[in-house]
Amino acid sequence: MVVDLSVSIGSLQLKNPVLTASGTFGYGLEFRRFGNLGALGGVVVKGTTLQPRAGNKPQRIVETAAGMLNSIGLENPGVDFFLTHYLPQLRDLGVTTIVNLAGNTIDEYCQLAERLQQPGIAALELNISCPNVKAGGMAFGTSEEVVYQVVQAVRRHTKLPLIVKLSPNVTDIAAIARAAEAAGADAISLINTLLGMAVDIRTRRPILGNVVGGLSGPAIKPVALRMVWQVAQAVKVPIIGMGGIMTASDAIEFLLCGASAVQIGAANFVEPTTAWRVIDGIAEYLEQQGIASVRELIGSLQI
Amino acid sequence: MVVDLSVSIGSLQLKNPVLTASGTFGYGLEFRRFGNLGALGGVVVKGTTLQPRAGNKPQRIVETAAGMLNSIGLENPGVDFFLTHYLPQLRDLGVTTIVNLAGNTIDEYCQLAERLQQPGIAALELNISCPNVKAGGMAFGTSEEVVYQVVQAVRRHTKLPLIVKLSPNVTDIAAIARAAEAAGADAISLINTLLGMAVDIRTRRPILGNVVGGLSGPAIKPVALRMVWQVAQAVKVPIIGMGGIMTASDAIEFLLCGASAVQIGAANFVEPTTAWRVIDGIAEYLEQQGIASVRELIGSLQI
Amino acid sequence: MISPCTGTIVSNEQLSRTIWLLRVEAPVIAQQVEPGQFVQVRVTSTYDPLLRTPLSVHDSDPDRGTIDLLYQTVGTSTQLLSNYREQMRLDILGPLGKGFTLPTGPKSSFALLVAGGIGIAPMLLLARFLMANQVSTRLLYGARTASDMVRIDAFEKLGVTVACSTDDGSYGVRGNVVDLLADFLQSGAGGEIFACGPTPMLKALQSLARERELAAQLSLEAYMACGLGACLGCAVAVPGGGYKHVCTDGPVFAAWEVEL
Amino acid sequence: MISPCTGTIVSNEQLSRTIWLLRVEAPVIAQQVEPGQFVQVRVTSTYDPLLRTPLSVHDSDPDRGTIDLLYQTVGTSTQLLSNYREQMRLDILGPLGKGFTLPTGPKSSFALLVAGGIGIAPMLLLARFLMANQVSTRLLYGARTASDMVRIDAFEKLGVTVACSTDDGSYGVRGNVVDLLADFLQSGAGGEIFACGPTPMLKALQSLARERELAAQLSLEAYMACGLGACLGCAVAVPGGGYKHVCTDGPVFAAWEVEL
Numbered sequence A, B: 001m002v003v004d005l006s007v008s009i010g011s012l013q014l015k016n017p018v019l020t021a022s023g024t025f026g027y028g029l030e031f032r033r034f035g036n037l038g039a040l041g042g043v044v045v046k047g048t049t050l051q052p053r054a055g056n057k058p059q060r061i062v063e064t065a066a067g068m069l070n071s072i073g074l075e076n077p078g079v080d081f082f083l084t085h086y087l088p089q090l091r092d093l094g095v096t097t098i099v100n101l102a103g104n105t106i107d108e109y110c111q112l113a114e115r116l117q118q119p120g121i122a123a124l125e126l127n128i129s130c131p132n133v134k135a136g137g138m139a140f141g142t143s144e145e146v147v148y149q150v151v152q153a154v155r156r157h158t159k160l161p162l163i164v165k166l167s168p169n170v171t172d173i174a175a176i177a178r179a180a181e182a183a184g185a186d187a188i189s190l191i192n193t194l195l196g197m198a199v200d201i202r203t204r205r206p207i208l209g210n211v212v213g214g215l216s217g218p219a220i221k222p223v224a225l226r227m228v229w230q231v232a233q234a235v236k237v238p239i240i241g242m243g244g245i246m247t248a249s250d251a252i253e254f255l256l257c258g259a260s261a262v263q264i265g266a267a268n269f270v271e272p273t274t275a276w277r278v279i280d281g282i283a284e285y286l287e288q289q290g291i292a293s294v295r296e297l298i299g300s301l302q303i
Numbered sequence C, D: 001m002i003s004p005c006t007g008t009i010v011s012n013e014q015l016s017r018t019i020w021l022l023r024v025e026a027p028v029i030a031q032q033v034e035p036g037q038f039v040q041v042r043v044t045s046t047y048d049p050l051l052r053t054p055l056s057v058h059d060s061d062p063d064r065g066t067i068d069l070l071y072q073t074v075g076t077s078t079q080l081l082s083n084y085r086e087q088m089r090l091d092i093l094g095p096l097g098k099g100f101t102l103p104t105g106p107k108s109s110f111a112l113l114v115a116g117g118i119g120i121a122p123m124l125l126l127a128r129f130l131m132a133n134q135v136s137t138r139l140l141y142g143a144r145t146a147s148d149m150v151r152i153d154a155f156e157k158l159g160v161t162v163a164c165s166t167d168d169g170s171y172g173v174r175g176n177v178v179d180l181l182a183d184f185l186q187s188g189a190g191g192e193i194f195a196c197g198p199t200p201m202l203k204a205l206q207s208l209a210r211e212r213e214l215a216a217q218l219s220l221e222a223y224m225a226c227g228l229g230a231c232l233g234c235a236v237a238v239p240g241g242g243y244k245h246v247c248t249d250g251p252v253f254a255a256w257e258v259e260l
Ligand SMILES: Cc1cc2nc3c(=O)[nH]c(=O)nc-3n(C[C@H](O)[C@H](O)[C@H](O)COP(=O)(O)OP(=O)(O)OC[C@H]3O[C@@H](n4cnc5c(N)ncnc54)[C@H](O)[C@@H]3O)c2cc1C
Pocket: C038, C049, C053, C054, C055, C056, C057, C070, C071, C072, C073, C074, C075, C076, C077, C078, C079, C118, C121, C122, C220, C221, C222, C223, C224, C251
């Protein structure tokens, strides 16, 4: 049995539902040696800003139980460098490239969106949820009104499929998702990291240079699944689910809860071939279950 | 060196800062065989309601990475049974007993508070955060106004120290804490469980009978620490911290972030002697560090 | 008296593709355990998996101070347990729960042990007690296929009569163990039923027992966190509404007590 | 070419209270590794601990296809690694990073290897390469106490001159290894410095090298998630602002390149 893995995220056609998550797969190129990047559903590159950013002061990473905290602080070489250095390579490799963008103001988001209207970029992912940048991030993603404003503004500045990535650090994720949809988002991706903290009892200091950081990894999967399920009840646009996906089984759980595609994050650090393994694993599951297309799984959870 | 472990939560004096969390230690009596209950800082008994409750349909428990989901649904024999059957035994054993109460309406909370004004009850913990009961729980704990209303109402009906237990499933935990403080809470305890979900890809159904459940255990510790730290900046009343505490080191992290005491939850299932071990471990740490009183640790994190 | 203990592993032997037999020093548990009781084993020192794993006590040797656990590798915890080797130490909590009630009167002097799959685990200690009490004991044991059947020799050594069924007919009669029991009862024989196995099997058995008006005790499984009656996670519905708790009210229940 | 591989463990030997020597089959890594490079080891199949553990390659035997790792048990991951036994399989990713730059010109034909504590780990493979290149190599090795010093014989076997210091004077001279180096330089000797050890030591060494105008290469540690340049977690500040990444720009840096 040949199974059909293709899915669509609005007008964006993906050969399979497995993407890699922003900030966890570099620009894809770092993982070229582990598999064919063109075989992935897509690569979401590191959060990109107008100007280069140096990022937060170390320590930026700490392990937690079945998870990790990071406070990278959006280190990146800026949009121009991305366009001149990385995009051509990604294009040559036939990678479905999605750019994750982050701004400090609505205007910055709009400028970024315009600059990114380039051949070789398949879609934009609006990072309104990065918890690490005091001036931006958190504020955008946690208020329905602000989400509506920023999405609506960016919508006017790009023709590319617009994915809005939500922060999980909110009371009512469904309401935020509805605001993004109403403002013109073509898809919703979630979850970004949960805001967390770690402490060293010997030094009696926070472990991260930035005091707080974003929690990711298997630890957060139950929260992520719940939110994807809630958002799936609330909006009609496609959902891209993520949070702690390590295996094909994890990915299938997100599809059942209503995600049309998934992203692999921290798992890339643990096992750099994860994304390819997940694609194979989903195909195997479909075969075993006698399901012809992965699209039949989407949202098929029986309550 | 003899170290001083005593702390105070408002007018409530505790011999040490280690309590056991509601719903994870039964009525204490189940753990009598593992240690002297009177030696604990206190025991917070299972969430108690006016009427007996049968709880949610099984499956009620599922393991997740470094954590567990539960959807017990406040199974309990009701306040009268508690008062006649368990309280006398706890009193005889010299246990510092704190009753966790949950209601469907403000009036139920007030009635419960009045009924619990009994010798042998050291304090009340208002559970406005249980995510499992559709009619109550979630709604109370996620809106500042409602938190203010319920705390203010209960405040008028009890002279006992009133601890308000917060839900972590909110955008701004500090604002909720301030509302509870303004309404007359003597202390804030946090965090209750994060709302999560688990899925079985073979049956394509949610694993929990209740679909969603509360996530607890080491997986959530980073989120809990961050919230305790945020609330410590926001309120003046004492804080009782919890979420994933397994060891003395974990407990000390919460104290450093601003908690005056801690509660041990899921760890009781993994190692039933945890609470006693944590007390010993805190004493050992103080000795090693040459700190005379545990009170010196509270909120002493250096940023 | 439940006690947490750390016992040294005597042996951990693979009996079939997925079934292992573990012997561990746990003198207090070995002394106190009653048939049908279980222990909670901590299979790792890290936090994944977090919770303990409930396992029936398969056998005990109070003189040597050892207990045997018979387990099937189905997931992370049981896989990790199969990595343990001789001399390593294992954290065990028990004995826990309410086991089988042994027949006392003369009319119950026939015991029918009905085991499906890994449900064989609690049956050996039960058989040992029954045989010691001169109860004539018969084991009806069903499994998927011949290679999944384990420990038959241990029962025979005790003098238990063993009859088997397999789904594929590769050992004993073809079919499931409830059918095997029904056939056996057809011949007019009787006795008190002691059963352990997957829930569908126990459900079928519950109907059969009701039909034939036979006393039956069922050993149930449930997802457990504490095993101590504290978390209320291990609920099983009871007729007329409400729940009992498998870890303290059970794991063994009279067939009429529970709704499966 | 970085490759993930699963190698069979040849031996895992405890050398001191906290230091272990692990030998594992990893033919591709053994062939390709350069001194100062590291591997990322996955110490568990569960999710706690989640991330891989970075460990320097201590030695390699391209003919036998094995590499050696020398590690100190400081926390969960390294403790778990010490539980691995012969014949068990270990998941290793590597070789990773930019190692030491070997001296080429004649003026650098003296190498001073400076190791503090477990900083001894990358030095053996480095010494092996240096000696093969006819660079005269001296090891200055500091540790807390005599019983913490390991592998001195392995260096001596290569023909490396070894001088030691311990904090308590129980072996070699009393004091730290940077003082030992300063004393040695006092005598007018020189050479290129190759150092690995705790950050305070590297910092002191950085000043000393600047003062004496000596070339020094420092092998740094940082908390890492990926080890592949993707997560940007392993930042180290550079003079004038901004960061480099220990996993790909390093772990070995010229002393002037980084701000410690
Ligand atoms: C009182 C009691 C006694 C038991 N005695 C034995 C025994 O003697 N030998 C033995 O092999 N097993 C026994 N079990 C079942 C055993 O506890 C589970 O197989 C084990 O916990 C599975 O853990 P895991 O991490 O390996 O698998 P998981 O990855 O957790 O699960 C694998 C599969 O097993 C099922 N499962 C997991 N836990 C349970 C559970 N508690 N109850 C029912 N199904 C479960 C899951 O649904 C899944 O299909 C007993 C269970 C109970 C409650």
